[in-house]
Amino acid sequence: MKRSVAPDLDPAASIALGPLADVVGYHLAQAAVTTYSNFERHLGKPFGLRKIEFSLLMLLLSNGPLAPKQLAGALTLTAPNLSLLLDRLQNRGLLRRERNPADGRSQHIVLTDKGRRLARASAAAAGPMETELLQRLSRAEHAMLIELLCRLAGRPAP
Amino acid sequence: MKRSVAPDLDPAASIALGPLADVVGYHLAQAAVTTYSNFERHLGKPFGLRKIEFSLLMLLLSNGPLAPKQLAGALTLTAPNLSLLLDRLQNRGLLRRERNPADGRSQHIVLTDKGRRLARASAAAAGPMETELLQRLSRAEHAMLIELLCRLAGRPAP
DNA sequence: TATTGTTATACTCTATAACTATA
DNA sequence: TATAGTTATAGAGTATAACAATA
Secondary structure (H helix, E strand, C coil): CCCCCCHHHCCCCCCCCHHHHHCHHHHHHHHHHHHHHHHHHHHHHHHCCCHHHHHHHHHHHHHCCECHHHHHHHHCCCHHHHHHHHHHHHHCCCEEEEECCCCCCCEEEEECHHHHHHHHHHHHHHHHHHHHHCCCCCHHHHHHHHHHHHHHHCCCCC | CCCCCCHHHCCCCCCCCHHHHHCHHHHHHHHHHHHHHHHHHHHHHHHCCCHHHHHHHHHHHHHCCECHHHHHHHHCCCHHHHHHHHHHHHHCCCEEEEECCCCCCCEEEEECHHHHHHHHHHHHHHHHHHHHHCCCCCHHHHHHHHHHHHHHHCCCCC
């Protein structure tokens, strides 16, 4: 259908970002839209995992049992929210909470066999997920992007 | 206080990212923690603005009146959520909705004088906000990061 | 019949306060 | 008294469905 509207409101016209063009946070949010839909296709839908759940499984798979305190730090989660997250994964039979014999206050979060299988399968799917991003970024740019993001986050590059 | 805990659960020990190390989406989320707290300090608290509110003001400041449809596209917001966002800013006296005389279905979102003043003041604060990030990234890296993020988002670099 | 925008609603995400238990 | 973790709760952020007005 044909529109008869003032030219400055043409929805097809590109919109100037103005000061936003130099704001990293804005571009971070826009880029996250791409990586999120990519995640949903490769990991979210196929494995029934949220981003944070996938991240948590990867940490347990790579490090072995961890305390909730450590997981909260690594995932930038508050303790109450981590607690609810652990509840969900425990109810799905993916992990269990074990008491730390050396300190009754703390726990070991341990992957069950089922949890380890899901962690391994989803880890394998992460490769193709990143490969799809290489349609937009060269491999070197992909690596460069990760390094810059690490520096921005104040964490050593992996 | 001294801890006496198994070494594999030492909270100070660094945690391996494993497969996560190569996942851009994970690093994007971690970097966003930094940019968000930076935003809060420079713009959120001083001006009483949320990120999305600041972005919307910048778009109106740089482009003049825009239709909600255009704003929703540029901000990656659904129509209902944009509607609520406009309500909030209108109730603060920062903008008004005007009917489009050429098409009664659409609107022009127009900054009020008060809205323009706030937009200009917050735009001025965005410079120092980004400058603070240059403690972690050189100016060239800052620009490079933005370009890579634009490419990832599938939008032309600014 | 298609489009613009709104209302109602719900689900996820994140944060704070108050609590329990261990040390 | 301090720390690890939980429960309760509230506020943002985001999505869908149903609707009103206009084309």
